[in-house]
Amino acid sequence: MPHSNLAIRYNYHLDEIKPNNILTFNQEISSIPDIVKLTLGEPDFNVPEIGKQAAIASIENNDSHYAPGTGSEALRKAIADFLKVRYQLTYSPDQEIVVTIGATEAIYASLNALLNPGDKVLIPTPTFPLYETVVRMLGGVPINLDTSSNNFVLSPAMVKAALDEYGPAVKAVILNYPSNPTGVTYSASDLQALAEVLAQSKAVVIADEIYSELLYDGQHVSIATYLPEQTLVLNGASKSHAMTGYRIGFIAGPTEIMQKVSLVHNLMITSPSDPAMAAAVPCFGTETGRQASVEMRAAYQIRRDYMVEELTNLGFTVAKPNGAFYIFAQIPHQYGSDDVQFARDLAQEAQVATIPGSFFGPGGEGYLRMSYATSLDDLKTAISRIQNFLN
Ligand SMILES: Cc1ncc(COP(=O)(O)O)c(C=O)c1O
Known part of the structure; x- marks a missing residue:
């Protein structure tokens, strides 16, 4: 060299x-x-057998061409089905769902679509460190909110105080539940109370729900139930189906925001890999999966x-x-x-x-x-x- x-x-x-x-x-x-x-x-x-067989069939069938940028139609439908059956959330596979390269790309694409330099992002801590890193990479300003004195749950009062202090500069709030690293989650009433405060702002909630299928007591509830027009739901197959290496994640959200997210996503990846998407279809879209x-x-x-x-x-x-x-x-x-x-x-x-x-x-x-x-x-x-x- x-x-x-x-x-x-x-x-x-x-x-x-x-x-x-x-x-x-x-x-x-x-x-x-x-x-x-x-x-x-x-x-x-x-990886569940049903997913492996679908990936093998995809390769055998020469399923080897550029897929739609937002992901294959079959997978977007399967994801819409999964969100409906598991969390009673309704999203259009054509307008409101984008398949990403793991939740990692979902985090980057969402924040990249929203942030301009200097914008603030509320991040309840302790948390998965990637959020802060990506915010900094995009020139945003992470505002860490220490939740340790509130059983590791962000309270409406903390959000209100931050919104009062920083005003419209707060572009996004990141919620991750069940949480990495604490395992703690939010109850339906916690989320409803947070949604009431956030509805008073224009901040977008980036709800990283990658562990939603690994909830032990009770039923996972998404904040999108209470704040659909301001929430991007991030999820994927990495944790629910032990598919970390297949790199399948997704974002679901309102059409208008998803159009912007799709633009960023397409610039970065063109489209996800066909066999990996094929594997995820039965995992999300069938009862066996x-x-x-x-x-x-x-x-x-x-x-x-x-x-x-x-x-x-x-x-x-x-x-x-x-x-x-x-x-x-x-x-x-x-x-x-x-x-x-x-x-x-x-x-x-x-x-x-x-x-x-x-x-x-x-x-x-x-x-x-x-x-x-x-x-x-x-x-x-x-x-x-x-x-x-x-x-
Ligand atoms: C909270 C959280 N979000 C996102 C990810 C990344 O997931 P993926 O492998 O789907 O990119 C992880 C991985 O550990 C995580 O813990």
């Missing part, structure tokens, strides 16, 4: 993008021999119950996790509140890998995130090692 003296002038927003410290930390501790990893947000199940999530959920629930009980017995305070596959556990007081040091010691001395809570933003300090998307045997080993470590 010839050496160039040219000083390349990069997009200056990149200066604000820090390396993903979850991945860096995970890499740092992965080389420890015999480590049990509770770090990754990745299902340990296989939807049932696959129910089976995985039952396994996760056993693990959640085990982890909550054992960690509580060991002196951790656990945020009540009603969904997703994470435990957010406060380190027992006698061990201090330096979660990064505690997680590092736990990895090095006890061979149990967790993620420090402070990596998820304000309110996460003093906590550890533990993923139970791993076998019950591994969880049992982890608990017995944590017990020895504390002793």
Whole structure:
């Protein structure tokens, strides 16, 4: 490669993008021999058979051409069906649904369609760090709202205070429930109360509901039920159908916003991959496909119950996790509140890998995130090692 003296002038927003410290930390501790990893947000199940067969058939049938930019008609219909059957939400497959490359692209496309430099985005924390990164990349200003003193749920009063302070500069509010990293979710009445406050503004709610099928007690409700004209519902097959590598997500929202989102989406990806979309069609569009999530959920629930009980017995305070596959556990007081040091010691001395809570933003300090998307045997080993470590 010839050496160039040219000083390349990069997009200056990149200066604000820090390396993903979850991945860096995970890499740092992965080389420890015999480590049990509770770090990754990745299902340990296989893709449901009905999805695999559909992907194989798609390849055999030479389904290998550019699909419509918004995704195949069959998949948009299946998604509309899924949203109706599971959450009583009505969206037009032709006008109001876009198939994305995972929820990741859905987050980027939604924010890119909405934000101008300087626009503010309300982000309840602790949360999935990608939101803040994307907002910064687009020149927006993340406004972190620490929810730790309110059981990790954003209250209407917090939203109202932020709307009063920043006014129309608030372009979007991000809600993620069930939540990564806490597993906490919002009840129907929580959402209704938030919707009442948000209806007084022009802010768009980006509702990342990627864990909606992994809810243990009660029924998942979308904020779109109460605020349809101001909400973009983000979801996908990664967590519900253990299809992280297939990269299928989607956005559903009002026609007008979706037209803008589609423009951005088409610039970035043209169209999703045919076999991956084919796999997702029966997963969302048939009862058998939807049932696959129910089976995985039952396994996760056993693990959640085990982890909550054992960690509580060991002196951790656990945020009540009603969904997703994470435990957010406060380190027992006698061990201090330096979660990064505690997680590092736990990895090095006890061979149990967790993620420090402070990596998820304000309110996460003093906590550890533990993923139970791993076998019950591994969880049992982890608990017995944590017990020895504390002793
Ligand atoms: C809250 C949340 N949103 C989005 C994603 C990304 O999902 P996908 O793999 O579909 O891009 C994740 C992945 O961990 C997540 O936890």
